[in-house]
Each structure stands twice: as structure tokens, then as C-alpha cells.
Amino acid sequence: MESAEIRRRWLSFFEERGHTVVPSASLIADDPTLLLVPAGMVPFKPYFLGEVKPPFARATSVQKCVRTPDIEEVGKTTRHGTFFQMCGNFSFGDYFKEGAIKYAWELLTTPQDKGGYGLDPERLWITVYKDDDEAERIWHEVVGVPKERIQRLGMKDNYWSMGVPGPCGPCSEINYDRGPEFGVEGGPAVNDERYVEIWNLVFMQYERGEGIGKDNFEILGDLPSKNIDTGLGLERLAMILQGVQNMYEIDTSMAVIDKATELTGVRYGDAHDSDVSLRVVTDHMRTATMLIGDGVTPGNEGRGYVLRRIMRRAIRNMRLLGATGPVVKDLIDVVIGMMGQQYPELVTDRERIEKVALAEENAFLKTLKAGTNILDTAVTETKQSGGSVLSGDKAFLLHDTWGFPIDLTLEMAAEQGLSVDEEGFRRLMKEQRERAKADAQAKKTGHADMGAYREIADAAGATDFTGYTETESETT
């Protein structure tokens, strides 16, 4: 089943059951606490928090999502993309646990010729929060899932919360058993690659009080109205329904792998490392295209830095694979070819998207070679002096002068067996930011010490890298 069909069936299933279809919001979150949208519920947050009265009691969407914290997983696990689409159904004080569970089961297991996804019920494994007897009862007694395929997990895995005070509650996840070729048996509690998580049902039923982190806080009591927030990964379901090994090989990704092999001459399937690189390129070019499409431009802070990191990582992986010339235009063309059906604005905006990407590629290629030489020399020196940690100074220099995002330095150092003094790097970044701030202040008040200013300008040298902010977007 094609991705477009998965999407169509999702929306029509929930529309037929009284849900208002809400188009995907932009990846640029309309929310000061988030850089980018990491989940389908984000556009509905004010309804869940009770800040705004929802105009409908039920909604459904297929939301574009970016999760930068998953960047390290990309290409290594079979199921993590930095960009993916989250299919969701939402209830604002309307149906609750039993309704959500029954809908999910029905849609997943109804045969394909009857409008569902036709998954084999015997391959579905359920996790519930350890104290959520009610959810377990519904899965077992109402839906008929045998107890052996229902597992209880703790707060870290199966509990959700947002803000203090704010809604919280247990969740229940549906996982698909891909079979023994994906590893040992034992359910999702044991093996998350074989039993791949496809759908998370969140039951917002309590009010959260003070406490630390995700799994250690007080629960104040029941919410006045109980809500449902669910998310299913479209690409993960596509991977299962299309019978491919991982989410980079589905219909809306595979052609990018093919293009990258064509541009580099490396064959997919030849070696583990080059396969990972090809998948990283594929994922990152999809993400970059979607981000630029939504108006992000590469920069040194915030969203712009997320985009820069992702693009530079993709470009470097293409070099590792053997590409020598520019690559992003060709790759983006393929991404737009596949995603344009669902996002026609990519097609109309093609010229602008490619122009932005090309400028970033040119800027990076100009400094990549020199930066790589600096890094190699630093690695050799560190090793010769018996060290195993690349200094924060070097990482800072690479960032500041040669445009190397820190995780590029981390990755390149790791390839040669070194770690990096990240703390030292961040200290230098902070100092630089403070100097820039003081300088701006001095300019404003008219007491600039020109000597100090000169020094900063010299130190900055040829760079266009002057700032750094935390770029991890929160996940829900």
C-alpha cells in the first residue's frame, strides 16, 4: 500500500467517525517552547491545556514532524527519521480509553479490501502503563488480545505529561512483530526492532503536579475532562505494509537512495557503513527539503542551525560515499518528486527550495576540505601525545572558522577513535556569546572599547559562524 493511500485511509476512517480533518500545520511551531513540531498534538496544545475552547470534539490529522534528538538513530535503527509524518486522532473531552483502543484496533486489523490496513492481529503486541488495569482490561476483554501479548511498562516508557501543572496520563502502544529475522522473541519490552512501535495512544486523565523530569512527579487528581491524543508513524506503517526492511526504503524515500547510489557509484547493500551513510543522506535530504519548504533557512541559531546541521551531515556523508561535485539539487529534485503529491507547495516552490539548499552546499564545500585537514592534524597530534580526547579549543575553532557543527566534529573524531571535550567547547561558545552581547551593549551605549572590539573581530576571522544555541527541540 502506497504512503498516499495509508494517509487517505487514515483521514477517511476518522472523518467517517465524526472527526474534523485538520491539515498539517507548518513544521515551524507556533509555540515559543518549541523550535519545530515533534508530534501531531502540538497544534492542538491550547485545547488540551484548556486555554482555548476547541471548535470540535474530535479531530484527525497527518502532521509533518521533525525530531532532531533522533538524529543519532537515523540509518542505524530501522525506524527513526528526523522527518516523519504522524497520523493522529484526538478527542477533547469526548471519547476516552475504550473508544481510542477500539478505533485503533479496528483500523489496523480491518482487511485491506474493507478499507483498513489489514494487519495480522496475531502480530500485534500491546504495552500498557504498569498500573493501568483499565487499559489492560479493555485490550483483553473488549478487543480480545491474549494476555501474553500485553506487556506492562513503567513511567519512562508508558507515561506522558506536559507542563506543571498540566495534563498527564498513561499511554498504551501498539507494536508489530516483524518476525524472527529481526531478532529474539519476547515482545516490545525486550526487542524494539523486531516488535516495532507503530502507534501510541495517550490517555490524558490526570493533572500533573511538581516533580522532576518525565518519571518522577506528583499526580494531583483527575482532569475536569479527559482527552485522547494518539500518534501513528506513517513511514513505519508504510515499511510494514510495503514489506521493506526499514523506513528509508519505502515509496516516498527509496528513490533518494537510488539517486545517491547513482551519484556516488556505491551500491546499496554492499557494506554496512555505506548503507548507513546512504540512509542518513536519504533521511536528511527529505528533512532539509521539508524544512526549507516551510520557510527555514540555514543559519547559526535555532531552526536555521537544525537545518544547517542536517544539510552538512548529508553533504559530508555524500563525500564519504565518494561524491565529488555538488549533489543537493539532484537529491532535492527526487525528494520533491516523491513528496510533491502530498505536499504540492513543494513543487510550486521548487526553485526557491533548491536555491536555498545550493547556497548552503556551496558555503559548506568551501570550508569542508580545509576544516577536514585541520581536524585530521588535530587528531594526529592528540593521538601522538597519548590523548584520546580532542580539545574544546579545536572543536571551537572548527565550528567558528570552518563551519563544522559540533556533532559533525564529534562524528568525525569518533571515526578516528577520539572523543571531544564538549564541555570545553560549550564553555568557549558561551564566552563568545557573552562577548558579543557585551559588545552589542557597548555599541548601544556608545562606550565601545575599540581595542577589545578589534580583538573579537580578529578572532572571528573569516567566519560566518558567530552564535550557537541549544537546538534540540523537545519531544512530547
Ligand code: ATP
Ligand atoms: P520510539 O520508541 O520508537 O523512539 P517514540 O515512543 O519516541 O518511538 P512517540 O513519541 O510515541 O514515539 O510517537 C508516536 C509515533 O510516532 C510512534 O509510535 C512512531 O510510530 C512514530 N515515530 C516517533 N518517532 C519517530 C521517528 N523518529 N521516525 C519515524 N516515526 C517516528
Ligand code: MG
Ligand atoms: Mg523515540
Ligand code: MG
Ligand atoms: Mg517508544
Ligand code: MG
Ligand atoms: Mg511511543
